[in-house]
Amino acid sequence: MTDMAGPDDVLVELDGVEKVFQVRRRVGRLRRTREEVRAVDGISFRVARGEMVGYIGPNGAGKSTTIKMLTGILTPSGGRLRVAGIDPSRERTRLARRIGVVFGQRTTLWWDLPLRDSYALVRRMYRVPEARFRANLERCVELLDLGALLDVPVRQLSLGQRMRGDIAAALLHDPEVLYLDEPTIGLDVISKAKVRTFLRDLNVERRTTVLLTTHDLTDIEQLCSRVMVIDHGRLMYDGALAGLHEVGESERTLVVDLERELPPIEVAGARTVRVEGPRQWLAFPASASAAPLVSAVAAGYPLVDLSVREPDIEDVIARMYALGSTGAERVG
Ligand SMILES: Nc1ncnc2c1ncn2[C@@H]1O[C@H](COP(=O)(O)OP(=O)(O)OP(=O)(O)O)[C@@H](O)[C@H]1O
Numbered sequence: 001m002t003d004m005a006g007p008d009d010v011l012v013e014l015d016g017v018e019k020v021f022q023v024r025r026r027v028g029r030l031r032r033t034r035e036e037v038r039a040v041d042g043i044s045f046r047v048a049r050g051e052m053v054g055y056i057g058p059n060g061a062g063k064s065t066t067i068k069m070l071t072g073i074l075t076p077s078g079g080r081l082r083v084a085g086i087d088p089s090r091e092r093t094r095l096a097r098r099i100g101v102v103f104g105q106r107t108t109l110w111w112d113l114p115l116r117d118s119y120a121l122v123r124r125m126y127r128v129p130e131a132r133f134r135a136n137l138e139r140c141v142e143l144l145d146l147g148a149l150l151d152v153p154v155r156q157l158s159l160g161q162r163m164r165g166d167i168a169a170a171l172l173h174d175p176e177v178l179y180l181d182e183p184t185i186g187l188d189v190i191s192k193a194k195v196r197t198f199l200r201d202l203n204v205e206r207r208t209t210v211l212l213t214t215h216d217l218t219d220i221e222q223l224c225s226r227v228m229v230i231d232h233g234r235l236m237y238d239g240a241l242a243g244l245h246e247v248g249e250s251e252r253t254l255v256v257d258l259e260r261e262l263p264p265i266e267v268a269g270a271r272t273v274r275v276e277g278p279r280q281w282l283a284f285p286a287s288a289s290a291a292p293l294v295s296a297v298a299a300g301y302p303l304v305d306l307s308v309r310e311p312d313i314e315d316v317i318a319r320m321y322a323l324g325s326t327g328a329e330r331v332g
Contacts, residue, residue, distance in 0.1 A: 011177055011209045012047035012070065017079035019065050019233075039065040041233035042079065049176070050207040052199075054220035054227040054241070056313050062233040063213045067179050070211070071101055084176055097126060100170030104182030107166055109154045115165050116150040119172060126173035133172060140168035143198050160191030167195065171202070178202075180212045184219055196222050217241075217310040229317060237320070245286040250316040253309040254282040254293055259302040267296040278304070286311055 019040040024032050040062045047053055057063055068074040070083055072092030081088060086095045101108070109118040123133045141147050144164040154162060163183060170178060183199075184192045200223060202208050212224060220227050220241050227244055229237040237244055244250075254270065257279050264272035265280055270293050274281040284293055290308050297303065 009049045010046050011049050011084055012045075012211065013080075013082040014046075014066075015044050015080040017043045017066075017069065017081050018077045019062075019069060019074060020077040038233050040069070040076075043230070043233070043235050044079075045228060045235060045238060047209060047211065049209055050203070051226060052203050052210040052224045053212065054224040055211055055213050055230065056215075056220065056227060056317075057230040057236075058314055058317060061230045063230060064181065065233075066230070067101075067181060067211070067213065070179060071095070071099065097173060098176050100173070100175035100178045102163075102166050102170045102178070102180045102183055104163065104180075104185040107154060107162055109162070109165055109169055111155045112153055114151045114153050115146065115157075115168075118154065118165075118169060122169050122172050128173045132174065136172050136174065137168070140171060143201065144168055145194060160187045160194075163187060163191065163195065164198075167198065171208075174206075175208065177209045177211070180210060180214075182214055183212065184214065184216055192216075192218075199223055215313055217313055217316070221310070229320070231317060236317070242287045244316060244320070245311075250286040250311040250319055251283040252286045252290065252311060254284060254290060254297070255307050255309060256280045256282060256297055256301070256303065257305040259304055262301065265297060265301060267293060267300065269293055269296075286316075 017040055018038065021037040021039055023035050023037055025035050027033050043062075043066065055063055055066070065074065069076050069081060070088060072088030072090075072095055075089035083095060084098045086098070088095050109115065110121065113121075119137060122128075128136075141150065144167060146164060146168060149157060149161055149165065154165065157165060167180075167183065180199075184195055187195065196219065199210060203210055203223075210223070212219065214220060225240065227237070227239070227241050228235060229244065253273075256265065259278065261278050262280075264275055265282060266272070267282070269288060270282040270284040272280055273283045282293070282297070284290070294306065297306065
């Protein structure tokens with residue numbers, strides 16, 4: 001999709017972007033030395049309008065620094081960066097009207113105000129025309145299930161409610177690009193599902209371009225056709241999630257609860273890696289479907305319950321390094 005996009009369709013564009021921080025470190029009791037931290041070390045990619053891209057990597061990889069440069073909060077030390085044709089750090093205010101940002105760990109809402117009043121402030125800040133504001137708010141309230149929460153002060157909302165409130169706030173001015181930093185962190189299963197469904201619909205109906213940072217591979221699996229992996233400030237992989245699993249040969253786990261203790265389950269396409277009483281853990285390739293495996297286990301064993309566990313992003317990336325593979329879609 002990216003390769004075929006014309007220049008007008010490219011919304012996010014990075015060419016050799018770098019960010020170097022100067023840090024002062026104490027050496028011994030008196031001496032201090034200056035050190036450079038290359039948080040982002042020559043990253044290039046393009047995101048086309050309507051794409052939903054996962055941006056993942058271990059802690060300290062450079063994800064937040066990239067997002068901060070894309071919003072204009074930080075100025076790159078080198079390279080070229082454009083969002084909707086705008087140089088973010090030079091025209092941060094003009095860019096703000098075209099982008100929306102949600103940080104899972106902190107709210108952009110006013111802590112003591114009810115959601116309704118926070119939204120009114122957002123409207124004034126972005127000078128959103130009244131009719132458009134009403135239409136957008138109505139849509140968000142309905143799809144994010146915010147009706148009963150509009151008059152509740154933000155500090156009284158649960159994490160999941162607040163997150164939905166934050167997502168709505170980021171969308172009231174119709175941004176073309178939405179950056180989401182850990183949008184499902186700490187949410188329960190139902191809130192996660194609500195947020196994911198909403199984002200998928202938003203992407204389909206409005207063609208909103210989404211760049212998503214997450215530690216939850218299910219977010220990527222359910223939302224993103226493309227994933228980029230960053231580590232030590234460099235882009236290590238850019239392609240489909242399935243390809244990443246192949247490169248890392250990562251495995252998912254089927255957790256099976258049987259009616260009673262039994263010898264290790266034997267089915268094709270998986271190996272039993274752990275048995276604890278009536279519970280057994282079966283590892284299978286993450287790039288394979290769980291459906292045939294579930295059927296085989298259900299057909300051959302007295303089943304009470306089962307669930308599928310995704311591999312951790314850290315595991316997938318660690319395996320990718322360990323294998324030192326040079327898959328076609330790897331970059332860097
Ligand atoms: N303002 C700063 N001054 C100095 N070093 C910084 C600054 N901001 C980030 N860094 C360093 O740059 C590197 C990348 O940090 P960044 O926050 O971008 O990583 P991240 O991928 O977002 O990590 P996490 O998943 O933990 O949020 C880290 O080594 C971090 O310590």
